[in-house]
Amino acid sequence: MKLSRFYKFLHIIILGFVFFTLKIFAVENIDERVKKLTLELRCMTCQNQSIYDSDAEFSNDIKKIVKQKLQEGQSELDIKIFLVERYGEYILFRPLMNYNNFFLWSFPFILLIIGLFFVLIKTKRNKA
């Protein structure tokens, strides 16, 4: 592959990424934010269904509350904390990233780092 052609590709890629970032930071509308949040909440009256997916009365109430609170300008975390106080942590499908759940969240990545080191050490030794 010639170098000049490679630079052309590089150009396109960089341009692509610029457009990308513009898109990522585009403002999400309120319904999308409601969807994103309610997908991570458990419908307490259903079986392992998210509030977003459920049409139960409970879920519809929570959807309304979430929408209202988002419109008031509350952050996602505020709303989650509010819901946890009311219904307990059981309502969150994504456990809070706090001290209590430190092990849960760090475990996979600790294993990953150990695995990475293992491979690096082993492959290096065999290089010579």
Place this chain on the structure above:
Amino acid sequence: MSSLVGFLSLVFAIGINFYLFLSRYIFKFQKQKFNLFIRFSSLLTLLSFFSLMYAYVVSDFSNYNVFQNSHSNKPLIYKISGTWGNHEGSMLLWLSILSIFSFFFSFTKNIDESFQRLTLIIQSLLHILFGLFIVFTSNPFLVNSILVNEGLGLNPILQDPGLAIHPPMLYGGYVGYSIVFSIAIAGLFQNTDDEWLYVAKKWSLISWTFLTGGIALGSYWAYYELGWGGWWFWDPVENISLMPWIAGLALVHSLMMVRGEQAIKKWIVFLSILCFSLSVFGTFLVRSGILTSVHSFAADASRGIFILLIFFIVTGFGFLVFLLKEPKKSNALNLLFINKVSALVINNILMIIATLTILLGTIYPIIIEVLYNKRISVGGPYFNSTVIPIMIPGFLLMSIAPILSWQTNKINNSKKYVLAFIILSVLVILQSYFLDFNTWGFVGLLLGFWIILASVIAIFSSYKIKINIKFFKIINPHVAHIGVGIAIIGITCSSVFQNELDFNLNEGDKFNVNGITVLFEKIETTNEINFQSLRGKFLFDIEKNQSKEIEAGKNYYPVSKMITSEAGILHQWNKDIYFILGDQKNNEWFVKVLINPFVSFIWLGVIIMMYSGLIAVYRR
């Protein structure tokens, strides 16, 4: 009568297995006789299973199990599938499949005789454990103490053709790992040659293929029966089936290393024990009633304790033997950055991390509840943000792994791959720029297409194209990976680019789905044999002559007083249009339409993976 036959043959089969187990130490007899006894006990177990099935088919309500779980006015297929639609029956199915595996294993040729016998003895031991479990805690042949003419009915959600074959298929996988387990343990004890690795490979491929099919059927069922529009919910029971699946996948890949004559035997044994332990552990979690889901039938603490006991015996025994009887030293691994061996090692590490993460996420709520008496949930978002990122390097690697060399770290035609990857990235960037951008969508599409593209390049540049069986065997790893790529595209599109439309409609209303006019024709209620149905009839694309009719609605099962939702799905090759009929409010029906792009790719990918699994069984 059939119950009596069933019970006696079950007990007799367990007795034979006791005898076979003792034969190792006390009553020794020749191979021919030994195998005959194994087969005889398998047939007895099957007889026991079929007599239960017979009781279901003829609706023999003098059997307590049939009375509890069946009803005379059910279609025949659900009477048959009702046999394993309950705890007792499904455990008997488990045992029957265990004996089927022993049965076929007893016919294996070209392996060391004492090794084969030892494997079968371990199988006998497992047969005894699970047999006693059935007899003492989950006997399906109990006699009904009252005289009745009608049964209580099968959970309507299970009355579905997909679900009728899902349990036998899934158990084929779970229980299939029992034979892999037995082979590995026997291999440790005998420790003679590497022959057992080839045998283990064949059986682990068979089990894995069954497990894949079973999981896929289950999630396809969830897709059209639960009516939530998704097909994977990270439900604890789904996770439980996924763990042995991933561990089994790691096992199959490790066994590939045997071909390069650098067996990591110890690791293979570890994985074999792990796979079966996870299967038993999963059974324990589901059947003890610790987890609630459609799978946990009547919960009973004594069953949980018994299975936990079996789990500890199996796992404890397995890992104890593993630690005491170290396999003979194998050659040092030839790890380079990056050759086939190191790619396989990385892949194994990632898969095990994924398995352990799923395990942790699944039991974490239980641990927290026991320790702090607090209920928490670990759901989809947790797994999506831990398991998937961990798997991504593995997905990147698998696209080229099959063409890596065993000995050196050179890649043939590396320029082609670099060029292909760059072009692909540009295309995916353009796609996500002009359509919706979504990080996961971007990553998923890039990975999926890259795996397919790289595999196709590998096939065309590394081998001469011929149409014969040998060729299909050679390219089989690539084909399997193409299947994974296709499935990844399907998974990404259907979850990330799903589109939802909500309507409130009267009968006769027309509405617009993606620019296509749909008529909400009418609501219809009918009485079927065992349920009442409410259906909304939709005519899709009425402007064309060949409009398609879709029915979505609910069923009401009077026997069990349950309502199930029945989604109406219009399958197209590139998308599913998924209709859900909601409730009626203010004389208007709530109708939800989901557009799920490329769902069919998931099933296509799974079918390709299963095909490769089968092809690989025949590959030596």
